[in-house]
Amino acid sequence: MKAWFKVLILAAAAVALASISISAVSDEGSDAVPDDPLELETHVYLVKEDGTYDTFTISGSNRTTVRAAVTDAVSTQGHHSLEVKANGQIKSIDGKENTEDSSWVVFIWKSPTGWNPVSNTNSDCHSGASLAVAFSERVKTADGRNTYQAPDIDVEYTVHFFLRWDKWTDQLNSNRWMRAIYDQVGWESMKAGFWIYGNGFNNNDALAHAVYNEFFSQYSCNIDTTATDRVTWYVGGEQFFQYGIKSDMYGWFLDFLGWQDTKESSAGGGGYGTWTYWSQYRYDLSSGNLADPDNWTYNQLSFGLYDISVDSVFGLWLRTTSEEPTGTIALGTPDAVRMDKTDSTVAxxxxxxxxxNMTVVDFYGNKTGTKTDTTVFSDSGRTETVESSDSSGNRLSSEISVSDAAGHLMSRAVTRYAYDSSGSLIRTVETATSYNRDSEGEVLSYTVIEKTTDSDGKVSATDSEVRYADGYELTISKSGSGSSISAEVQGGLSAEAAIDSLTSLKTGDLGSADLTLVVHGKITASDMAKRRTLESP
Structure with a gap:
């Protein structure tokens, strides 16, 4: 298995995307929707004798069948002499005919198997397919079947993933990968869900690339393919993702982000019990509607068995359940997808x-904004600054991240800007995170300070957390126009009492009051999750 690939086919838009970008569920889709938004480019590769190849792009009526796509590429665009038999198979190209040992063969790419000979070229050619035409030698498979030597062209597709979490627990809090995502996006984003995307030659590797590039790219990455029954990704020397590769269960999650399927009880599930696991879903693109949550369906195949040249939008939800979901599935829709297209790189x-310098595009490839990412390297580490704006030039966010020489994140400051429908600034939200690490880079504690400032410059809320391995300390302050109300919860009280004290302060008509809660002592991660579900006064 090769970790990186020579040919890139994008399954969402005909543009070259060079980085990964996170998209919140609340993002709005572009108004500029093409007449046929899901008509994706089909690529045909004509392989030469020396192994190199010419690439042709097919779309619309020219790709209704495999035969039509090949004819358009080889004859119309490539100006080669093409003879096709009555059964649709190629007889000759430029006078070169089939022999006893070799033939002109049309291949179609599918994941996870790669290139497969097409037995009937009159079959439908789906939008976004990858085809190859090669003068191929007849060979035998390990089980004695006759087939043809596949072309040496590596293909990868872009796949979009919607990730969300059902709840935050102490077990997740002690998980390196989960905690790192929590640190970067916060629990509210994890609970609501967000979009990321990655490139790969199968669904699992595209997912691994997506998560790695979004959250862990500062660390080294290695892929172990030596085992006969599994593939293992290592990030920073630790296991990051492991999936099975047996033919009938290809891509089954053995361990993703440090989480394995966990049985919580024997109750429910028709005897199977209740489990906490990565529940997996597929978004049906065939309708052409990217904004319909009813297009989500629960996966009926192992994750890696889906052909990502056909299906390229998936949802993963870490949840505790005993039943397959019914009705509308609470995942985001791909009209909210945003991707980064690198326009230029200056060193x-x-x-x-x-x-x-990047252009931000939606699922269709329409421009929705711009982004500039500047990284300064030094002997002590690196500093990365990312500035994002919408298509009207309004500033959306500004982020500064500082990492040490080993790649450990030491601090991150993010400012987000909110506007009304007329484009006027409503508020800014500043979030500053700093990390206290030991000599091995492990986090001893970290502090998060969030400040909300209204358009008139008034600070309306602050929220400060100090997190340790075994819990949190926090200070919450909400500003209103009325009287000031405050309370302190001492360390001798339980975490639940601290939460209940905050709840009691929110009873009654306190919508305009100042509110301050200071917790002395530590509360657990699960109680912090409970605190986050409380509505602001």
Whole structure:
């Protein structure tokens, strides 16, 4: 298995995407929707004798069948002489005919198996397919079947993933991967869900690339393919993702982000019990509607058995349940997808400053904004600054991240800007996170301070947390126009009492009151999750 690939086919838009971008569920889709938004480019590769190939792009009526797509590529665009038999198979190209040992063969790419000979070229050719035409040698498979030597062309597709979490627990809080995502996006985003995307030659590797590039790219990445029954991804020397590769269960999650299927009880599930696991879903793109939550269906195949040249939108939900979901599934829709397309990369003479200028596009490839990513490298680490704006030039966010020489994140400051329908600034939300690490880079504690400022410059809320391995300390302050109400919960009280004290302060007509809660002592991660579900006064 090769970790990186020579040919990139995008299954969402005909643009070259060079980075990964997170999209919140609340993002709105672009108004500029093409007449046929899901008509994706089909690529045909004509392989030459020396193994190189010409690439042709087919779309619309020219790709209704495999035969039509090949004819358009080889004859119409490539100006080659093409003879096709009555059964649809190629007889000759430029006078070169089939022999006893080799034939002109049309291949179609499918995941996870790769290139497969097409037995009937009059069959339908789906939008976004990858085809190859090669003068191929007849060979025998391990089980004695006759087939043809596949072309040496590696293909990967872009796949979109919606990730969400059902609840936050102490077990998740002690998980390195979960905690790192929590630190970067916060529990509210994890609970609501968000979009990411990645490239790969199968569904699992596209998912691994998506999560790695979004959250852990500062660490080294290695892929172990030596085992006969599984593939294991390592990030920073630790197991990050492991999935099975047996033919009937290809892509089954053995361990994803440190989580294995966990049986919580024997009750429910028709005797199977209640489990906490990565519940998996597929979004049906065939309708052409990217905004319909009813297009989500529960996966009936192992994750890696889906052909990502056909299905390229999936949902993963870490949840505790005993039943398959019914009705509308509470996942985001791909009209909210946002992707980064690198327009240019500029490096300083010494190579220590690298700036990427990007266009942000939606699922259809329409421009929704711009982004600039500047990274400054030094002996002590690196500093990355990311500025994002919408298509009207309004500033959306500004982020500064500082990492040490080993790649450990030391601090991150993010400012987000909110606007009304007329484009006027409503508020800014600043979130500053700093980490206290030991000599091995493990987090001893970290502090998060969030400040909300109204358009008139008034600070309306602050929220400060200090998190340790065994719990949290926090201070919450909400500003209103009325009288000031405050309470302190001392360390001798339970975490539940601390939460209940906050709840009691929110009873009655306190919508305009100032509110302050200070918790001395530590409360658990699960109680913090409970605190986060409380509505602001």
């Amino acid at each position: 300083s003479e010494d190579g220590r400053t690298v700036t990427r």
